[in-house]
Amino acid sequence: MAIHEIQHPLIRHKLGLMRRADLSTKNFREMSQEIAALLTYEATKDLPLESTTIEGWCGEVNVEKIAGKKVTVVPILRAGIGMLDGVLSLIPGAKVSVIGIARNEETFEAQTYLERLVGELDQRFALIIDPMLATGGSMVATIDLLKKAGCKTIRALVLVAAPEGIRTVQNAHPDVEIYTASIDSHLDENGYIVPGLGDAGDRIFGTRQKVES
Numbered sequence: 001m002a003i004h005e006i007q008h009p010l011i012r013h014k015l016g017l018m019r020r021a022d023l024s025t026k027n028f029r030e031m032s033q034e035i036a037a038l039l040t041y042e043a044t045k046d047l048p049l050e051s052t053t054i055e056g057w058c059g060e061v062n063v064e065k066i067a068g069k070k071v072t073v074v075p076i077l078r079a080g081i082g083m084l085d086g087v088l089s090l091i092p093g094a095k096v097s098v099i100g101i102a103r104n105e106e107t108f109e110a111q112t113y114l115e116r117l118v119g120e121l122d123q124r125f126a127l128i129i130d131p132m133l134a135t136g137g138s139m140v141a142t143i144d145l146l147k148k149a150g151c152k153t154i155r156a157l158v159l160v161a162a163p164e165g166i167r168t169v170q171n172a173h174p175d176v177e178i179y180t181a182s183i184d185s186h187l188d189e190n191g192y193i194v195p196g197l198g199d200a201g202d203r204i205f206g207t208r209q210k211v212e213s
């Protein structure tokens with residue numbers, strides 16, 4: 001498996017802004033979608049093209065179109081929804097397969113509570129989206145489930161990845177490529193990515209609990 005940490009200046013700049021603890025929910029949401037679109041651009045760079053002839057303004061013209069596989073975007077609820085519009089802004093025709101997974105915050109075990117997959121998964125290119133790859137439990141559970149449903153080509157887009165999570169996905173699913181805006185330092189004792197973004201779901205949905213001082 002390859003891990004791609006994208007070095008594009010727009011991504012680096014936007015991620016830097018997202019790390020600010022005082023960033024508003026509105027701005028955090030907007031930047032999640034913007035980085036998701038930029039990661040989509042990178043992760044689809046090698047999609048195969050085929051030639052076709054169309055009727056242009058001055059007669060027949062040869063153009064290219066994406067060949068073969070159709071795409072399904074797979075947001076991992078909840079936080080993955082925060083990247084969905086960004087991905088769809090570049091692949092508007094993609095079908096969406098929704099997976100609900102919540103991490104048990106004591107054991108870090110991934111618990112699946114919803115599975116709504118689109119059809120013909122054996123013919124689709126799946127793009128999993130989740131802002132955070134921490135222990136990797138949620139990502140491995142999602143890939144397990146997609147493969148069981150017949151999916152053969154899978155890539156994952158995450159805003160921030162921890163080395164621990166990358167290793168876990170790498171060991172379980174060496175064929176899956178991950179695209180990320182940043183490989184961060186490590187996980188803390190609560191399984192949070194350092195420096196990370198904090199709880200991405202809470203920051204996207206505005207459910208962040210204020211810490212009493």
Ligand SMILES: O=P(O)(O)OC[C@H]1O[C@H](OP(=O)(O)OP(=O)(O)O)[C@H](O)[C@@H]1O
Nearest residue numbers: 077078079102103134135136137138201
């Ligand atoms: O790599 P892992 O250790 O599995 O952790 C990462 C998962 O944790 C977060 O979701 P969370 O379980 O908090 O659910 P939420 O999106 O509903 O907030 C995040 O969005 C990932 O799905």
Ligand SMILES: O=c1cc[nH]c(=O)[nH]1
Nearest residue numbers: 134192193198199200
């Ligand atoms: O750092 C982390 C780890 C898991 N889930 C998050 O939202 N953030």
Ligand SMILES: [Mg+2]
Nearest residue numbers: 199200201202
């Ligand atoms: Mg959360």
